[in-house]
Amino acid sequence: MSPIDTLHPILVDGRWIRAGAPTGRFRAVDPSTKRELGGRGYPVSDWPDLEAMLAAGRRAAADMARLPAGRIADFLDTYAGAIEARAAELVETAHRETGLPTEPRLRNVELPRTSGQLRQAAQAARDGGWSRPTIDTAAGIRSVHGPLGGPVLVFGPNNFPFAFNGIAGGDFAAAIAAGNPVIAKAHPGHPGTSALLAEAALASAEATGLPAGAVQMFFHADVGLGLRLAADPAVAAVAFTGSRAAGMALKAAADKAGKPVYVEMSSVNPVFVLAGALRERGTAIANELHASCAMGAGQFCTKPGLAVLAPGGHAEAFVEALRHLTAAAAPGVLLTPRSPQAVADAVARLRSAGADLLAGGGIADAAAGHAFQPTLLRVSGRRFLEDPVALQSEAFGPVCLLVAADSTEQLPRIAEAMEGNLTAAVYSDTGGADDETYDALERILRPRVGRLLNDRMPTGVAVSAAMNHGGPFPSTGHPGFTAVGFPAAAIRFSALHCYDNVRHHRLPPSLRDHNPTGALLRWIDGEWTTRDA
Template identity: 50%
Template structure:
């Protein structure tokens, strides 16, 4: 069976006949899909890097309007192929065509591509600074090298290496992207790459602005991560793989941005539970079970204080989990990994309170699981009780009192989010004020009276946090233009002649739109003569 080609240097290049290959599966049925994809060789990795370097050097000097035109043409192409793409992705991931793919994720993907286009055209991500007294001018600029983007299994569009947020940010800042397709949805990634390649011709940017491969050996992947031809890395995936990539990048000082493990703690304070314990249990259950729990912001760790209202909450939540069906997961290993995590937590002292129905249909299906543990037991081994259960699983920590809950909070690891439910009458305010300084510092996004599962594509959104939840506490994977700044190199021009300055640092505002910090004031005006 002939393997699908890789997109290298603007051409669909077939792998050698003796190349290693793999086949994806249909998670809903458990059956192998007929298509075969190659594992990239060392020579092919080198070709990707060479072409990406050349294209990035060209893009760094390309008019931002052409880059914006590419992103917009690509978004138009995806929108036009929505039905085809959603059907293909559903086959590869088991995610429903409607509403998840057609109504939610594909429009989100095209929306963030268009937002990135607008940011590229405006140029505000560069944050130009001009000091006329000292004749110093600085701004963020492209790295001049390609960005490797590795997407996750759970978002075949919005976080895909060839179409998602990291891709959009890297392109908008003038970088070619070498995209690694996730093995769970390679066909979807290939079709996206075909649409993107057509958009390069429409916009007149280099064809190697986008390249795609499907898999490599671990050795080749680590070599690529440390190669001097690569400018930066954006990775969303498992903590184990991310740590290895980080080690390779850190060894050579390469910027790398990650989204890895996160249990996303949610504190249900006593007054909130007194007001509506059963309703909050239903709200939590819906969030945890959404998409079979395969969201990076899935609420996996709940913090409570013992009491009758907490027991009401737990009884309702356990009933919801017991009644929940075993949903489809994205790859074959995930249901077993969830089971292993549940067994490990029970062995460590947690109590299993709710377990979804046994799967009776084919495919990769996982039983939802709700567990509880006392605050004292949690404090005996905090790391063990913060193992990530990727999927529809959560652990409730029931502290004896506020002091024990604060002690639990002190031992929390980093997460993408931290959520608090508190009483409307203010009775929880003192405890909230005590806990927030402890917990919020360990997360990128603080929520009140709201589940963390949704991630809006907004300039104010932060989707990141301290490592290993994110790659760096100062950066976000969602939220334009902030997400673009991850891929910028800060450069200073000291006494450089006016004609040699980049357009955005010259006295005249190049487009009348970009905001520049001129002698301490943010303005869209020209430098005063």
């Protein structure tokens, strides 16, 4: 392990500086070989590092609040371009650190998604529509959503080294678009990737005149310090994507300190396959389910981890088809050294709650990398209803649990036992044979999920204004917000700024009588309009 003076520096207040007295250090690991990667190690920061970032973040927040929206948009656009310019290096580094395939995943899907997301955020910042300027001329009251007044703390997950990275992903883009600085915690699963992104972010911030401290990053800190950071008065909001245990701890710390916190935690994303659909196209749906579950070695927050099958002989054929597909599939590489055991633990929980193993089930030892066998389990509807909490344990890997309903009447009861999820999907007969069952399920599932799908698997989260990548607790902490999709994602990181009888020249440009761009949509005296007030 490298001595302290060769550890990678952290990004504080516009400069890469040596971490002060790190409490530990670590190296990146290539999960496809289980070997530590060369180059510099990374520091585990102590409190003074974080304190310096808080102070710089506060200053940056005050400065960013005065910047024209176009400047923030310029930064986001420039950063998107910088990521594309360094695509080769980023893809190579991310591949080594995560084992995710270079193509198409990293190069053709995730990297363009990330730069595209930044450009959508730029567009939202530039046109200002996300901020909902509202003018009541009779009352003399005007309001608009604006920045929070402090840095937003963003914790990225292990499974998207670009698109959900704390220093480049959706939460980062949304927080910046709303005018806030970001303090990012890199995920230790891909520190080199995060460092490259942070370099690009810093260069873009400098090129576009963002204040020092607008983008900051550290690599790691002990759990207690992370919670202390989340609760610090200088932090304006917290965003997190990851495990339920970590999300719940962060949420508790931030809640207690009274600050907005957005956690995206766990979800089994149930897929219901109704009788008519099983009869009509069971094999095709089995293929879809297998592909969706195997994608990214099952390490997506929207992986369908649970499928509920209507009863009957076609269900048995479906199970058999899926069992063959699963047994024949090669294990994909998992993201971290801890991943195989974590998946094994989840499978053990499902089995001890009564699920039978149909295929796979073990840590894959044939491959050189961290891996787990593609795994299929099965449980009856009756057994599921006896222990629905344990049988909804998320296995973050290539694992799917089939719930074979004992009767059609049981389907709604199974749906009622579902926790809050990001998504649910229902496959039904195209001719309408399942419509009655669909209606009964829809009533139950609608308030339990963020995104309801028909005849489509939940993996693949389009960056669309209509997307909801969110859902009821415990999938997230608030069912009214999405982490993906602009302009909606930006509003999470804003405060409602109301001006009552404030003199006209003191108002922000978006609230003055004259429409600042001519195209800004504002709610003036009861109508959305681009006219002057």
